[in-house]
Amino acid sequence: MTYADLQEALRVLGLGERATMKDIKTRHRELVKRHHPDAGITTEPEIIRQINAAYRILMDYVTEYRFSFAENEFYEQNPEERFRQQFMDFYNK
Template identity: 65%
Template sequence: MTYPDLMKALEIFGLTDRVTLREIKRRHRELVKRCHPDAGAAADSTEIRLINAAYRLLVDYAENYRFSFSEEEFYEQNPEERLRMQFEGTPLWNVR
């Protein structure tokens, strides 16, 4: 897998560069359902194969990703907690 392959898979799915595994799975179901011949779509097996290949690539990457549990990564994922940590206890923070 190369980075351009990963970006192409995200493009096929119409996703941004920060997504969850749940979002990838949900989007895969949507795309396959839309392209499936039983849904009234023209039978285009090439498109379904492309979607499934992109899905396998994204899921493989997401499942093998090593998560960082560093404090900096936590605050990047939870910006409201960064603000709480920075300003909690100040007079303006506790104003209601």
Template identity: 60%
Template structure:
């Protein structure tokens, strides 16, 4: 897998470079419903093949991705918690 293939798959899905697996799956279902030749409004077999190939590549990448449960990654994913941790004892925060 090349990075350009990963970026192209995200473009096919119309997603940014920061997405969750849930967002990838939801977008795949939406695109399949729209483009599937049997049920979709736009029934395009070539487009559905492209969508499924992009989904397979995204799933391959996410399945092999090593998740980080480090404290730094947690606070990057949850910036409100970082602020709460930094300022919880400050009188202006309103906690005390």
């Protein structure tokens, strides 16, 4: 997988640079329902193949991703906790 593949998968699923696994799964489910041949909206089978391929790429990336449990990464992912921590330190002095 290349970075371009990853970006194309995000584009196909209509996701931004930050997405949770829940976002990926929800969006995949929505698009599959919308473009499934039984829905009758599209007759182009290539669209559903692209959606499923994009989903597989993103799930592979998420599965192989090495998560950082460093403190700075935690606060980047949880900005509200960073603010709470800053104010707690201020008031505890």
